[in-house]
Amino acid sequence: MGAALPPGEPAPPDGRLPDDLAVDPATSFGAYIHVPFCRVRCGYCDFNTYTATELRGARQDAYADEVRREIALSRAVLAERGALRPAATVFFGGGTPTLLPTGDLARMLDGVRDAFGLAVGAEVTVEANPDTVTDAVAAELKASGVTRLSIGMQSAVPHVLAALDRTHDPENVRTAVAAARGAGLDVSLDLIYGAPGESLGDWRVSLETVLTLEPDHVSAYALIVEDGTKLARRIRRGELPAPDDDLQAAMYEQADDLLAAAGLSWYEVSNWARDDAHRSRHNLAYWTGADWWGYGPGAHSHVAGLRWWNVKHPAAYAERLATGASPAAARERPDDEARQLERVLLRSRISEGLPVSEVLGAGRHAVASLIADGLIEGTDAVRGRIVLTRRGRLLADAVVRALTA
The missing domain is CATH 1.10.10 (Arc Repressor Mutant, subunit A)
Incomplete structure (x- = not known):
């Protein structure tokens, strides 16, 4: 269920921005929509996610309406400050967004579209587990306005996936990519390297598999062992070895060599793209200090230097919105x-x-x-x-x- 929220000053119940906050309407604006549901919890995961037994009365089938309520609240808050702008990017992250029906994802995207409009050529990304992507799902996402699928591949090697507690069939990555391509979606593949028992040769297999799929974008992150996770407990008990920094460095260099040779250039430490048009514009907005509103439990937002974050649990999130209150738990102004x-x-x-x-x-x-x-x-x-x-x-x-x- 993720790490504890950071400390901060209490956020106002109505979500209003401070009176002296100078919001520049020329600054790019994006929307992040957190979908906190997962079938199982991966052993390394420290994200704010919940399996069915952890929901404590929160309902997946009501989630799209709850997010739409927060979107409406955000429109009112920004309109009051004359800071309404079309969304240049929308990113559905998780969790596993594609556990929800595609109709629910479409309704949340429509909420953003109705509240703010989408900029011409807006980038709309959905993260997906390979096992949840079919031809029909990809086509429905495309029809709703999604432009980009970010597929959680992590590895092509079964024993590495097992060490990460990933349950998807590695062969389904190829099926998911084909479905996305058939629907006309851009494709990003997400990888993790340095898992317990993963060799440099294993990592090369994953990279070579990626290159056969010809993605537009690749993210590759070194495994970090987060406190409180199942993986951290297993390493502490001596059941698994801790990641080796030198091996991870060699894996990074191998990734950079192979991806560059295949025409994918680095544009951020852990990200490579086919060309400038296929960079993740949403993530670039984070790295360059743009404004974004994060919707969903535990989601973080940033407007004009003010940061705030929502209550963590889906039930608490739903309760706040049901009373017309902001789900924001706290905020800070660095x-x-x-x-x-x-x-x-x-x-x-x-x-x-x-x-x-x-x-x-x-x-x-x-x-x-x-x-x-x-x-x-x-x-x-x-x-x-x-x-x-x-x-x-x-x-x-x-x-x-x-x-x-």
Whole structure:
């Protein structure tokens, strides 16, 4: 059921924004819709998700209407500030969004469309478990306005999937990709590397399988063992080995080599795309500080530097909305120092890099040593931007520490 929500000041029951918050209507706006339902809980997962036995009276069949209530509330809040904008991106994440009927996903998307409109060429992504994608599902998603399917492949190797407690049939990834292609949807494949027992050879099998599927986009994340998960408990008991940092680094380099050779270029530390048009515009909005409203239990939002997050449990979320109240649990307004750290942390991760002018104080003096250490590109730095080398991508946290010292 995920980690605890962060601390913060209480959010107002009506969801109103602070009177002194300056919202720029020219800033891009996106919508994230969290679907917190899963058939089973994967052993590594720390997301805010719930199986059927954990819902405590919350109803999956009522969920679309509950989200539509929050969408209506968000429209009223933003309209009051003159900050209504068409949604440039919509992202259905989870959980497993495709556990819901496609009609429910369509009604939530219609809620966004009715409240804000969708920008011309809007990117609309749905995350999916491979076992839930059929030709009919893909066609219905396309007809509703979805443009992109993000398929949770994780691995092509059965024993690696078993170590992650993933239950899907790896052969169904190919079926899901074919269904998405047949419907005219863009395809992203999501991978995890460094699972217990996964060798460099296993990882190569997964990457080579990905390349045979010719996706438009690939995300590859190193496994992180989160406190409170089943995987963390098994490692603590000695049943499974902890991830090996050196092996994960070798896996990252192997991924970058193979994906680049196949024409997929990195544009964020853990993401590669066929071309600029197939980058995840929704995730880029997070990394570049755009505005978004997160709908659903535990979802986080950001508008003009203000951040807030919803109550975690689907039952509590439904109860708030049933009374006309905002589901927001708390919020925060980071100070200038915190926002500067966040800008460096996020923008340095993308291939466009961070303007050197945004690095302050002693951090500016670290640029030369970072070039000398092979962590940032010297030519780009001379041109005024900090762009990570591949070694820098592997040591991105160290780069950020140096730039914010």
